[in-house]
Amino acid sequence: MTYLPAGKGKVAYALRREMGEAIANKLMxxxxxxxxxxxTGSEMYSYEATIRKKAKKIE
Incomplete structure (x- = not known):
């Protein structure tokens, strides 16, 4: 189990390049x-799910 300040909250991660493209499009x-x-990103991820996914890549 992972203990973080967010508890069981979820985060919608987004790539910087996608954010930059969206901002540039709106500015134009x-x-x-x-x-x-x-x-924000299109999917919500828990911190635990994020850590598990990263751990699989390391193995």
């Missing part, structure tokens, strides 16, 4: 002033 559009966007 007009009429988007005074808006707030939340950019």
């Amino acid at each position: 559009q007009t009429n988007d002033e005074n808006r707030i966007y939340e950019l």
Whole structure:
């Protein structure tokens, strides 16, 4: 079991290049002033699942 400050919370990870592309696309559009966007990944992962997946890659 993994113990982290988030408890059993989940995180929607996103790749930096995908975030950068999304930001660049929005900046190129007009009429988007005074808006707030939340950019996240498409799937939610628990910290435990993330650690298990990374551990499999190391083996």
